[in-house]
Amino acid sequence: MEEKLRIIVSGGGTGGHIFPAVSIANAIKELYPDTEILFIGAEGRMEMQRVPAAGYKIIGLPVAGFDRKHLLKNISVLIKLFRSQLMARKIIKDFKPHAAVGVGGYASGPTLKMAGMMGIPTLIQEQNSYAGVTNKLLAQKAEKICVAYEGMERFFDKDKIILTGNPVRQGLLSKNISREEAIRSFGLDPKKKTILIVGGSLGARTINNCMMQGFDKIKESGVQFIWQTGKIYINEAQQAVKAYGELPMLHVTDFISDMAAAYSAADVVISRAGAGSISEFCLLGKPVILVPSPNVAEDHQTKNALALVNKNAALYIKDSEATQKLLDTAIETVHKPDLLKELRNNITKLAIKDSATIIAKEVCKLALKYKENHEH
């Protein structure tokens, strides 16, 4: 029987929240194609472009993050939060969802709080190995909490937790591109070892600095590099390359849209320890050197990284030590086939498959039950 469900998906801010949100929405549409899905994001943030590009409608709330350094600025943040809650209530009244999903990021706070207060069943997807403040608050009213790491009962009610893993974009796993073809698509040489450098969806200053200070090493290494700088750092990086002169072994870009090709090209990856990226490395079995960002809430990237490092499934370099060690370690590692094999084997064991579909089923179960109780 076709069920016409209405579901709200809320959150965003960075790729790490938006990609799982879109993957869950796609999986819901596969299960129940007639479902109407409405996204709620934060005005001016990345989701306001990315979600419509993925074919979904989104409404932006005027919500912003708390400024932990300048407390006075938070008066306007509180006003925005209050306005966002009123708006969320109005959207929920008009759209009449049967369930709401929160993936983290500014907008999921007011949206899920209001949905919970209005009796709509809610589900949280926590990507990281350490729960943020907002999700801990929202968890009290949530019916289900989908997590990607073991041991999350230290933050959430164990009866609500389901270990689902993080949803990875559908296209990333289904696309088959050979290493050779992939390397050529970046204008590089398939005969050479290739290192992929990614700083999460926004880019990473420390990693970029290591690259810019390491041009001599890069030139002599005999290795080639695909270097994603992030949008805000691209001009600086391009100017540095230009000033240095010829570096044909370096492919520089602000953002990689074809990550399937980038992963296929890479013998080793250097990366921040964002939860979505880590799930991709696990599913694709990539040897990776993690440099967790020290600038995220509760230092959660270090905790994400250590969950792998403790199982010998990734190498780890502290942000503060990256300048001295990162490039040398990466260039050495790419020439150690036994180490690469061990890393590949160990990280593959941590992969959780079909995450988006498992989560979508849970969401639909909640929505169907709500619909049954309220509309029949």
Ligand SMILES: CC(=O)N[C@H]1[C@@H](OP(=O)(O)OP(=O)(O)OC[C@H]2O[C@@H](n3ccc(=O)[nH]c3=O)[C@H](O)[C@@H]2O)O[C@H](CO)[C@@H](O)[C@@H]1O
């Ligand atoms: C600075 C910050 O707040 N980072 C958080 C953010 O990370 P961030 O937004 O960096 O997200 P993740 O590392 O989780 O995921 C990045 C995603 O972007 C994709 N990608 C990346 C680069 C690129 O050029 N092209 C591209 O498509 C990756 O394939 C991946 O799917 O959300 C994560 C999930 O909650 C958190 O763990 C991170 O701590």
